[in-house]
Amino acid sequence: MLLDRLKYDLSPENIACEPREVRLGSRDRGRMLVVRRSEGLLEDSQVLALPEFLKAGDVLIINDSKRLPGVLKTHTREGAQIEFRLTEFSSDQTCLARPYPTHFVTPNLRVTTDTGSVLTVIETNVGPHKLCVLKSNDDLVEVLKVDGLPITSFFYKSYWNIDHYNPIYASEEGSVESPMAGLHFTEKLIAELRTKGIHVCPVTLHVVGSWLPFLEDAVDSHIAQAEWYHIPQETAERLAEARAAGARIVAVGSTSMRAIESAALVSGVVPAGSGVSTLYLKPGAEFRAVCGYFTNFHPARSSLMVLDAAFTPVDLLMRAYHHAQRRGYLFQEFGDAILYL
Known part of the structure; x- marks a missing residue:
């Protein structure tokens, strides 16, 4: 079908x-x-x-x-903004995520959240959806609770x-x-x-x-x-x-x-x-x-x-x-x- x-x-x-x-x-x-x-x-x-x-x-x-909140809005050292939508946790500090946009995202890229948590892109182009492996210097769940937003559909009026x-x-x-x-x-x-x-x-x-x-x-x-x-x-x-x-x-x-x-x-x-x-x-x-x-x-x-x-x-x-x-x-x-x- x-x-x-x-x-x-x-x-x-x-x-x-x-x-x-x-x-x-x-x-x-x-x-x-x-x-x-x-x-x-x-x-x-x-x-x-x-x-x-x-x-x-x-x-x-x-x-x-x-x-848990599944969206992390980050920025590079040069100021470029990158959003990561998580799909699953691999460990306490590592996850799979889909980046938006993708053209800045390469292995070893370091990004920072608004509160200063640092994350590093370990691998890119994982699987058919071109996900990346993202590693946090801190406990990832705690980073999400502080900096994360819910994954939500694009037609909602706001984040809840x-x-x-x-x-x-x-x-x-x-x-x-x-x-x-x-x-x-x-x-x-x-x-x-x-x-x-x-x-x-x-x-x-x-x-x-x-x-x-x-x-x-x-x-x-x-x-x-x-x-x-x-x-x-x-x-x-x-x-x-x-x-x-x-x-x-x-x-x-x-x-x-x-x-x-x-x-x-x-x-x-x-x-x-x-x-x-x-x-x-x-x-x-x-x-x-x-x-x-x-x-x-x-x-x-x-x-x-x-x-x-x-x-x-x-x-x-x-x-x-x-x-x-x-x-x-x-x-x-x-x-x-x-x-x-």
Whole structure:
């Protein structure tokens, strides 16, 4: 399948430019389009109604990875400005990043942040996205906390505080991008889910480079980035109970989906433990454990939409997206939600 099959034109009025808590007063007040895959039906609803679409015993999987600022604005000794967008950490002081612009960036280049932290370019032109290896003289996480800005889409009105980009349950630092589907949840909504008997269980998957553009024309030609994940013992036990009872496992966002499906055995059992995933979920993929998917409306021609198309027939997926556009749903990270059942 060609990636252009997942192309759509997005109007400005369908783009959410502010966090939901700023725009609506609460994260859980967005709209939600429900897609019934087997019947091919679409239903307009709200995120607050999510408990109504799940049953007691179902398991909702959330990713507790916590986002750090991922953009460093630096300058060279001559005064040239260079922005580095991080993709992943290699060590406490080393990371992979994409520089803007690239023509100043060569091995051994030293740059400085506004507060005086010094970073050195170790290697350039790494991988198909032409990343560089960047080394800090100081602990890189601390440099990001002092000097960093969140990785954000270019159409946002401004940079927001990093808390606006993290789900309320985020606790495990390790990503420079956050699992944005989790931004729909509030403590009240989670309490309502649990009151109904729905189990809300964490996994951890540290996101790597999901903002990088899809370079290939053919979906099958893409290779997924390696990402570390962890399935806690308690989560594994809940999943086993749900499986035995015939209850559903619903992933919140692509990161929770990849963590569970990376760990799942052929039998559908999801054992506890940690690992590194290169799982690439594309049309034709087998989903061993997850049977429901709560997520955002994703950018056209992106790896995130490829995963959506793996979980839902492409024709139905595109019909859902066009329906959402016509009905005035908001897209992108701060936009509305879509629930595939």
